[in-house]
Amino acid sequence: MDIGFIGLGEMGxxxxxxxLxxxxxxxxxxxTPEKAEALAAAGARAVAAPAEAFTGDAVISMLADDAALREVVDATLLEHAPRGLVHVNMATISVALAETLAREHAELGLHYVAAPVLGRPxxxxxxxxxIIAGGAAEAIDRVQPLFDAIGQKTWRIGALPQQANVMKLAANFMLAAAVEALGExxxxxxxxxxxxxxxxxxVTAGPFPGPVYxxxxxxxxxDRYEPALFKARLGLKDVRLALAAADAVATPLPVASVLRDSLLEAVAHGDGERDFAVLGKVAARRAGRA
Amino acid sequence: MDIGFIGLGEMGxxxxxxxLxxxxxxxxxxxTPEKAEALAAAGARAVAAPAEAFTGDAVISMLADDAALREVVDATLLEHAPRGLVHVNMATISVALAETLAREHAELGLHYVAAPVLGRPxxxxxxxxxIIAGGAAEAIDRVQPLFDAIGQKTWRIGALPQQANVMKLAANFMLAAAVEALGExxxxxxxxxxxxxxxxxxVTAGPFPGPVYxxxxxxxxxDRYEPALFKARLGLKDVRLALAAADAVATPLPVASVLRDSLLEAVAHGDGERDFAVLGKVAARRAGRA
Amino acid sequence: MDIGFIGLGEMGxxxxxxxLxxxxxxxxxxxTPEKAEALAAAGARAVAAPAEAFTGDAVISMLADDAALREVVDATLLEHAPRGLVHVNMATISVALAETLAREHAELGLHYVAAPVLGRPxxxxxxxxxIIAGGAAEAIDRVQPLFDAIGQKTWRIGALPQQANVMKLAANFMLAAAVEALGExxxxxxxxxxxxxxxxxxVTAGPFPGPVYxxxxxxxxxDRYEPALFKARLGLKDVRLALAAADAVATPLPVASVLRDSLLEAVAHGDGERDFAVLGKVAARRAGRA
Amino acid sequence: MDIGFIGLGEMGxxxxxxxLxxxxxxxxxxxTPEKAEALAAAGARAVAAPAEAFTGDAVISMLADDAALREVVDATLLEHAPRGLVHVNMATISVALAETLAREHAELGLHYVAAPVLGRPxxxxxxxxxIIAGGAAEAIDRVQPLFDAIGQKTWRIGALPQQANVMKLAANFMLAAAVEALGExxxxxxxxxxxxxxxxxxVTAGPFPGPVYxxxxxxxxxDRYEPALFKARLGLKDVRLALAAADAVATPLPVASVLRDSLLEAVAHGDGERDFAVLGKVAARRAGRA
Structure with missing residues (x-):
């Protein structure tokens, strides 16, 4: 397929x-164009503007957060995109923005697929x-070959793109809850x-197998939190998004509130760039042992 | 071996x-002697008083809680027990009581092994x-055949019996945290x-394999909480014990505090005898959807 | 003085x-112009557009929230405002927006005073x-006669407008904490x-005098929550703003997290328009008694 | 009146x-008899055993906690006390122990009045x-002259002594909640x-008058927590008692759970003997600013 790709962080x-x-x-x-140039060596074609990526058979975006996405994927970009283009957003963004994007794309005859991922770099x-994919089945069908190239499994969870974001946020919330519980x-x-x-x-031989625990x-x-596979700062971002998604449907999440406080404490103590297992350090500090 | 066994609940x-x-x-x-009689049919010998069980090669106790244990295993019983007897307490009791029992047994020349278990009926x-076993290695050696008969794996975690209780409580705390996270x-x-x-x-295909999730x-x-494999009332008991053990070493456990509140809410709404997965119902009720 | 006033809710x-x-x-x-017309009978002059209010000696705004404010007080309005105009925003808005507004006003030669109030309708x-006033002293001097007409006391808390907002949010957070404590x-x-x-x-004769308790x-x-003097929905709004202001400076506020969850629960149960003393009902419901 | 007094701490x-x-x-x-001797100089008569105090018209006890009380006021003491004696317990003890004591006294023909106090040394x-007095009206009538000598106001709150303890614990819980809110x-x-x-x-000129805030x-x-008027360690004790009283009636108190965690953190950092306003230091530490 001939696709565009926007956002070349570690994951992207x-x-x-x-x-490729x-x-x-x-x-x-x-x-920052350096990253695009590095991939050019592997066969990618670096383009000068997002609009040049926002064309072809499909475009994937993998930007850092709501603000970064909204700055690139704005009204102008969407208006100039070719009708029928499938835009697959694989970043973890807010449920509210996912809803907005789904509506904006539909109004312009574009397809919006939300496909957040589970897995670290x-x-x-x-x-x-x-891959957790939400959106119209025919749109997902078209980009399935792309998912097959980057993932081991695609879960199709329904026609509303934002529901994929809710699921991703719920999964990361559970992850953070497990890490906080380990820390405590x-x-x-x-x-x-x-x-x-x-x-x-x-416990890993018994009730809690698997890589998380x-x-x-x-x-x-x-007590070693580097190299960071999942940074505390990004874990905090996801917990905030889960709380916001819950707030929108008047749903208290008391454990998520604890997670937010603990992660804020980690950031306040300079551990935002360390792995979010630093929740263990936060718990030890509270007990006067860190 | 010739052993006594005190406490014939579902687990016992x-x-x-x-x-046998x-x-x-x-x-x-x-x-209540009925339970002893039922086991007599399978070959057990029902005795009329705890003291008759508290003799032989070893005695295992599996009583409901601190109060039930203390009522049976009192100063009189211990004073009349034969020197050298190994008492294996497999119930989940408080860390404080485990410490007390370890001291009392040692003073009387008895061996105290704490061997709480992971696993439901x-x-x-x-x-x-x-089986998580804490106590003197030689005492555990002597009762290992008993452990082999009832468990698939014995973890020996050190010479202080109460440390086995701490580990059990930490495991059940993590279990409850996982269930609360699932509910939220x-x-x-x-x-x-x-x-x-x-x-x-x-998530069970991905980050959270295993039977818990x-x-x-x-x-x-x-939304079905019966039959109860692990009752909310008993989950609450264990969370209380974890909080008490943490309090004793000035360690805040904010997630355990949330668990306690959520389980109290379950009990307050008449769900104490249901499976402690009713934490899901508590979370739904908070959001006005239960 | 000749002033404009934007936002004619109950407070405004x-x-x-x-x-007047x-x-x-x-x-x-x-x-909605009806409210302006009602005040016209008392001597006010109803104007057709915000720009007509955004002129004269000063303008006061008292809009519902960040979104309502930002929709009215946008770049166009500010660019057309007369240099030197003092804009006094008395609504409870986010600290982040207050910072932004302060900067935007300064860049255009306008004065921005944040003057949130304590007190209900x-x-x-x-x-x-x-009145808690933040901003340049000379700007506050100019509008002090207006404050004298509507308040009993003006506290000047410094040159940075947003600090007045922080103080207001901290006060409302303490208020909500007191009400939650009463409920529990x-x-x-x-x-x-x-x-x-x-x-x-x-307790009101002793440690907790004053109207709050x-x-x-x-x-x-x-167990009577109407008429609502301070609606649960608005209390939730302020707690969210306090949490956001705390998040911006990496400060955990565990009690505010509890308040947020409790107020969300009130809203989820249809009590958002009742007085935020419904926190008492939330606490009783958790205990199975509401 | 001719009375006994047991427990000569700062309050007693x-x-x-x-x-006198x-x-x-x-x-x-x-x-420790030194304290009794010091009061002898002021006219008190130091006695050698609790039983000598537990006689006369009435006896007041003011011991540190449940354990200290139970060690002195045991079955033997009560059995030897003269029928009709009024025992006024003014210490803050658990609701459970208050219930037990009320029953034990009644069975022996003794009067038990719970009269916990609000107020520091x-x-x-x-x-x-x-003074918050719970118990039979006629018993309270008999000791009212004593209350008049040590307090400014006696509230009679009903015939069940333990209800006075609940009220005291609820008041101290609200106090701790106010201090935590101030700290946050x-x-x-x-x-x-x-x-x-x-x-x-x-805020003290406005919504929060009175000495607490x-x-x-x-x-x-x-940021000065000495001299301690109310020690963090004792504040923690009272919060624990409030949580236990709430647990007994299946009532979640999420703010009390936060208070417990915060006070444990204070104790863990060596501030147990400082004033429980150190909750402010705990909140600052969490934000990396203490």
Whole structure:
């Protein structure tokens, strides 16, 4: 396929590399052009303006947040996009903005697919992302080959794009809740002289298998939060989005409120760029042991 | 081995059945004698007083809570127990009481092993409990055959019995945190018209494998909390114990505080005897949707 | 003075009435013109466009929220305003928007004074508002006669307008915290059969004098939340703004998080238009007694 | 009257001094006899055993906590007390223990009056305590002269002694909530460069008059927590008791849960003996500014 790709951060760059490997033609654009040039060496075509990426068979966007997306994907860009273009937004954005974008695209005869992903940069590099796709089935059908190139599994969750965003936010909320629980458990254990490492051995062999408990728990056990696979600052961003999505439907999320406070505390102590397993450090600090 | 067994609730009765199957001689005592008689049919020897169980090679206790334990295992019982007896307490009790019992046993020349278990009655029946054992290595060595008969794995976590209790409480705290997160996620998803079932498919195939998320999440998805595998009332008891253990070492556990409030709300609404996945119902009620 | 006034809700209309009584000339504008016409009978001059109010010696704005304010006070309006005009914004808006407005006004040679008020509509009607004024001293000097006409006391808290907003939000946060505490206390007392009325007699005669505890506590004691002096929906708005202002400086506010959840629960149960003393009802519902 | 007095801490000693001034005969007992001897100089009669105090017209107890009380006021003491004796317990104890004591006294023909007080040692010294009395009216009538000697006002709140304890705990919970709110407000203000002192001037002149906000707020504004009028450790004790009383009637108190966590954090950082206004320091620390 002939596609555009906007936003070449760590995740985006890895996705483009896999799209190229799968034989797709990719026009890439990034605010800072160096990143586009680096991918040019791998076969991508760097373009000078977002509008040049916003054409062809489809365009994927993977920008940092609502503000970054809205600055690029504005009314002018959409009005000049070719009718029938499928825009796949794979970034984690607010549910409110997803709703707005879906409406704006529809009014202009464009297709909007929300396809946030589960998986960190290492999964992106290995083409092992989990893709949660929301939008019209025929639009998703058209971009399925792209999903196949970058992910291991696509979940189609319905016709309303924003529902994919809700699902992604709910998943990241659960992730953050698990990490906070690990951090609090570690603080409790530490207070009684029990090694977090031993505890992890027990629970990961039992009720909590899988990489989340072993991985984040391991960082907490070692009190080592770098390199950051998922930065505390970005975890906070997602928790804020989950709270906002819940607020919009008058739904209290008390654990998410705790997560927000704990992550703010991490940021306040200079740990925003560390892995969000620093929630373990926050819990230890509260107990006077960090 | 020739052992005593005190406390024949659902868990205890299943353990005794497996001990009998493994060829051990078991003298059983229970406050209400009917349960002991039922096990007599399977080969157990029902005794009339706790003291008759508190003798032999070892004695296992599996009573409901601190109060029930303290009422049976009092100073008189311990003073009359044969020196060298190994008392294995497999119930989930407070860390404070575990410390007290360890000291009292040591003063009288008795061995105290704390061996709380992970696993619900179905795991107990299948002899697939996970056993977390704390206490002197030689004492644990002596009762290891008993553990082998009722569990699939014994973790030895150190010489201080109460540390096994801390670990058990931390594990159950994490369990409750996962269930609360599932409940809040379901409320968020429900507010946006996304099916919890679909969400579970995505996250259990991805970051959250294992029976906890699939099992409790499934109950929440179906809004069905019976039969109760783990009652809300008992989940609340364990969260209280975790908070007390944390309080003793000046450790705040904000998520545990949320859990306590949510479980109290479940109990207040008459759901104490339902599965503690009713946390999903609590979250939905807060959002005006239950 | 010859002033404009934008926003004639319950608070704004009462302020205008007092400004007219004090002899000021007031050009009034409101989105729905009926309210302006009603005040015309009292001597105000209804104008057809915000720009006609945004002139003279000063202009006061009292709009519902950030969005309503931003829709009226946009770039075009400011560019056409006469240099040197003092714009006094007395509404409770976000700290972020106050910062933006302060900068925009300064760039255009306009004066921006943030002057949020403490006091409900009854205090506004009685010209007994407490005014918290932030901005350049000389600008505040010029509008002090207006403050004297509508308030009983003006606190000048510094040169940065947005600091007045922070102070207002902190005050309303404390108010909401007191009401939530009253609600939880009532739930605790109710559980033990103690009358909230008796409790209020004790604490308002002792540690908690003043109208807040007696007033909101009285509504909770009577379980009567209408007429609403301060609506739950608006209390929630202010708590959200306090959380946002705290988030901007990486400051966790755990009690504000609880307030947000409790107020969301009130709104979810259809009590958004009732007095925010309905926090008492939320607390009782959690305990299964509402 | 001829009375006994048990427990000569700071509060108890001040009460005895006022009882002596009012002309009562007071037999005093304290675990460490030095304190009793000091009061002997003022006219009290130091006795060697609690039983010697537990006789006469009435006996007042003012011991530190449940454990201290239970150790002195045990079955033996009560069995030997003269029928008809009125025991007035003025300490803050658990609701559960108050219930137990009421029952035990009644069974032995003794009168039990719960009369916890509002007011710190300075109020006790000035005979300005507020007394919340629960128990049989005729029993309270008999000890009213004692209350008149040590307090400025007695509130009679009903026939069940434990209800006085609930009321006291609810009052202290509200107090702690106000202090936490002050601390969080200070953290928010501090993040935006607004002086807490200025804020306090505004709110204490307005919605929050009275000594609580001015007093604790002032300590937070000055970041000075000594001398401690109400120690964090004791504030934590009372919050625990409020949570336990609420737990007994299945009532969630989310703000009390936050208070518990914040006070635990204060204790964990070595501030347990400082005034519980250190909640302001906890809030600042969370924001990285303490």
């Amino acid at each position: 760059a890895a996705m483009v590399a896999n799209l 490997k799968a034989g797709h033609t990719v026009r890439v654009w990034n605010r 290492d999964a992106a590099a290995a083409a092992k992302l989990t 458990a570690a603080a409790l254990l530490g207070g009684h002289g029990v090694a977090m490492r031993d505890f992890l051995d027990v 072993a991985g984040y728990g391991g960082m907490i056990a070692e | 009765a299943a353990m005794v059945a497996n001990l 199957k493994a060829g051990h001689t078991v003298r059983v005592w229970n406050r 179905d795991a107990a029946a299948a002899a697939k409990l996970t 996620a379901a409320a968020l998803l429900g507010g946006h018209g996304v099916a919890m079932r679909d969400f579970l498919d995505v 699939a099992g409790y999440g499934g109950m929440i998805a179906e | 209309a009462a302020m205008v009435a007092n400004l 009584k004090a002899g000021h000339t007031v050009r009034v504008w409101n989105r 009854d205090a506004a009607a009685a010209a007994k508002l407490t 206390a009532a739930a605790l007392l109710g559980g033990h059969g103690v009358a909230m009325r008796d409790f209020l007699d004790v 007696a007033g909101y506590g009285g509504m909770i004691a009577e | 000693a001040a009460m005895v001094a006022n009882l 001034k009012a002309g009562h005969t007071v037999r005093v007992w304290n675990r 300075d109020a006790a010294a000035a005979a300005k305590l507020t 407000a200070a953290a928010l203000l501090g993040g935006h460069g607004v002086a807490m002192r200025d804020f306090l001037d505004v 001015a007093g604790y707020g002032g300590m937070i504004a000055e």
